[in-house]
Amino acid sequence: MKCISPTTIIVPDILHSVYLSMLQHLMDWVLSFLEQHSRMITLNLLWAMMPPYPGFARFNKPYSQVTQWSGKEMKALRGVIVPVFTATLLNPSASQRIPFTEALLCVKN
Numbered sequence: 001m002k003c004i005s006p007t008t009i010i011v012p013d014i015l016h017s018v019y020l021s022m023l024q025h026l027m028d029w030v031l032s033f034l035e036q037h038s039r040m041i042t043l044n045l046l047w048a049m050m051p052p053y054p055g056f057a058r059f060n061k062p063y064s065q066v067t068q069w070s071g072k073e074m075k076a077l078r079g080v081i082v083p084v085f086t087a088t089l090l091n092p093s094a095s096q097r098i099p100f101t102e103a104l105l106c107v108k109n
Contacts, residue, residue: 056079
């Protein structure tokens with residue numbers, strides 16, 4: 001018979017924690033970048049307008065109004081952040097073209 005130790009009952013999934021931390025860090029950076037370039041309104045509009053499709057948990061609120069994330073929403077965020085970020089940065093001014101291109105490369109990688 002195998003004994004159970006209280007220290008091994010609750011073992012955090014370290015990879016999951018690292019992944020969530022990286023996603024949170026990425027989103028903090030993305031939001032800061034968008035605020036700096038006055039694009040948060042565009043992000044919120046695109047976020048709320050995304051149509052539903054199978055396997056996608058549609059967002060009910062603009063991004064800035066979300067206070068708590070479920071697992072389904074985090075999974076959906078992971079899948080749509082690059083296209084939403086890309087659409088948010090459309091039509092840059094001449095001075096924004098280089099920073100927007102570099103930001104897109106960072107988020108894609």
